[in-house]
Amino acid sequence: MMTTIICTSLFLTACSSEKESEKSSENTTFKKAVEQGKLALAKGDVEDALASFELAENENPQDANTKKYVEQLQQVNHVDNLIEEKEYEQAVKKANQTMEKYTLFSPVQKELSDLKKTAESKQKEIKKETTKTNTTPKTQTTTTQTTPQKENLYASYMNKATLIGQNFDEAAYAIDGERQDSFNPMLKAFDTSYKQWDALLNEIYGTLKSRLSSSEFTVLRDVQRNWIKERNHNAGSASAYSEYAPEIAYTESLAASTRERCYALLEQYRETLR
Structure with missing residues (x-):
């Protein structure tokens, strides 16, 4: 009987220790993911930041701040994607809507503001080029088109x-x-x-x-x-x-x-x- 009790006690202790180890691992992963997400956001790497916070959310779904970071960064990532697709007007519109809808974390606000400025700058460049094209007199010239060579990187x-x-x-x-x-x-x-x-x-x-x-x-x-x-x-x-x-x-x-x-x-x- 005593042997059975001791064995059972050791088994339960081992199980408890294993569970504590798993919890510790999950907690460490969560903290490190949040830290990595904030560092990536500070560098302006939206994709890295979003992926890191999504990992943190997966490790600890109950954390309210992490949920907010993920939600806000998804909006910022959408704006970034619109800029990549050269949809500058839509990017500015989406940025404004996001700023109005959410109380943004300071680093998220900064990144979104920077992206908005980029989209607005691209819009101005396009308008400037369009105006220049429309006001420049057309002349009959023959030019040889050359295809720029890509650099071997x-x-x-x-x-x-x-x-x-x-x-x-x-x-x-x-x-x-x-x-x-x-x-x-x-x-x-x-x-x-x-x-x-x-x-x-x-x-x-x-x-x-x-x-x-x-x-x-x-x-x-x-x-x-x-x-x-x-x-x-x-x-x-x-x-x-x-x-x-x-x-x-x-x-x-x-x-x-x-x-x-x-x-x-x-x-x-x-x-x-x-």
């Missing part, structure tokens, strides 16, 4: 990726983690590595945005948003299960995932970038 991006690996990744992994006072240097090194890869990823993504057709880019954008969620989730899991340095594990995971994504896009769109 595949090799350039591959070279940048190699340099990031040599100059930043290798430096981060070369630090001896068992050495005293190595925590801050390691954290800084992996954070720098992640920022370098993130900058390259944004550069590649921006080029693809200009070179792909509207339908092709829509597919890429949806895949990219799902990848951002997976990247943040994996980083949160790495942090939750790191016994000694969760902050380093989180940042190292971000850097590794972003590095892999850069190479994946370069190979997938090799011909498009050439």
Whole structure:
């Protein structure tokens, strides 16, 4: 009887410990996703911010602020998409409607205001070009049309990726983690590595945005948003299960995932970038 009681007690303790571990992991993923979303929003990366907050909402559906961020960023993303599609008048209209309907978070308000200014600026450029065309006298001239050559960026991006690996990744992994006072240097090194890869990823993504057709880019954008969620989730899991340095594990995971994504896009769109 005593043996049965002890075994049952150990089993229940193990189950309880496992549940607590799962809750801790979910909580860490939520917090990190919110943090990543705010950082992305500060950089003006609406898609990254939206994907991060959607992940946070999935981890903690009861959090009211997260729900608001997702709802507001969906509206901002809509405005951004309209600008991409050169629907500038509709973009300005949508921005105004969103500002009237929602009490926006300060960083969301700033991003939406910036997008509105961009749309208004594009509208003015179009009107200016139209006015110039209508007032310029037409003359009979024969011109030779030349098709501008696209710059071959595949090799350039591959070279940048190699340099990031040599100059930043290798430096981060070369630090001896068992050495005293190595925590801050390691954290800084992996954070720098992640920022370098993130900058390259944004550069590649921006080029693809200009070179792909509207339908092709829509597919890429949806895949990219799902990848951002997976990247943040994996980083949160790495942090939750790191016994000694969760902050380093989180940042190292971000850097590794972003590095892999850069190479994946370069190979997938090799011909498009050439």
